[in-house]
Amino acid sequence: DETKRLTKLVNDALDLSKLQSGTFNFIPVIFCITDETSDIVTQFEKLSAGKINISFESDCDVLVNADEVLVSEAIYNLINNAVNHGGENISITVRQTVSENNVRISVADNGRGIPPEMLDGIWERYQKGFGGGGAGLGLAIVSTGIKMCGGSFGVKSELGKGSEFWIELPVYKD
Numbered sequence: 001d002e003t004k005r006l007t008k009l010v011n012d013a014l015d016l017s018k019l020q021s022g023t024f025n026f027i028p029v030i031f032c033i034t035d036e037t038s039d040i041v042t043q044f045e046k047l048s049a050g051k052i053n054i055s056f057e058s059d060c061d062v063l064v065n066a067d068e069v070l071v072s073e074a075i076y077n078l079i080n081n082a083v084n085h086g087g088e089n090i091s092i093t094v095r096q097t098v099s100e101n102n103v104r105i106s107v108a109d110n111g112r113g114i115p116p117e118m119l120d121g122i123w124e125r126y127q128k129g130f131g132g133g134g135a136g137l138g139l140a141i142v143s144t145g146i147k148m149c150g151g152s153f154g155v156k157s158e159l160g161k162g163s164e165f166w167i168e169l170p171v172y173k174d
Contacts, residue, residue: 028066031068033071044079044080052090054092055094057095062098073142087111090109090111101171103168107165113162119155
């Protein structure tokens with residue numbers, strides 16, 4: 001377990017360095033973000049063996065033109081953070097919403113939330129969230145990767161009620 005944790009830490013640090021230095025091999029492709037998100041949620045359902053309540057809500061399939069690896073990593077990191085910081089009786093809702101030109105994937109939890117004074121720095125490298133844990137690389141990877149894909153990201157959080165993290169990307173149109 002410790003070897004796996006250290007390997008992931010090193011790989012995350014290398015990935016972030018590549019993203020920030022511009023040496024990451026960015027490969028945009030057209031893919032269904034709805035299917036990708038659903039697959040990631042299903043992985044978490046299986047891994048949790050019923051220990052967390054996680055659901056995915058969407059009302060249509062949406063295509064994006066972005067680097068699929070970066071987008072998948074971002075969605076995975078947001079869900080993983082919700083799992084790790086959700087506390088007891090965790091409930092996570094992953095929701096896809098579509099506006100005219102953008103698709104938003106949000107990850108909301110019923111965890112302890114994040115103090116307002118900590119929100120500004122959470123997207124920076126090595127910034128650990130409320131309650132510690134992790135290496136502080138996940139959200140830096142999310143922010144850098146989603147920016148490279150032409151998207152945006154954000155968070156709303158309230159102490160004692162939970163957090164909602166989101167990424168937003170342009171919808172692919174023929």
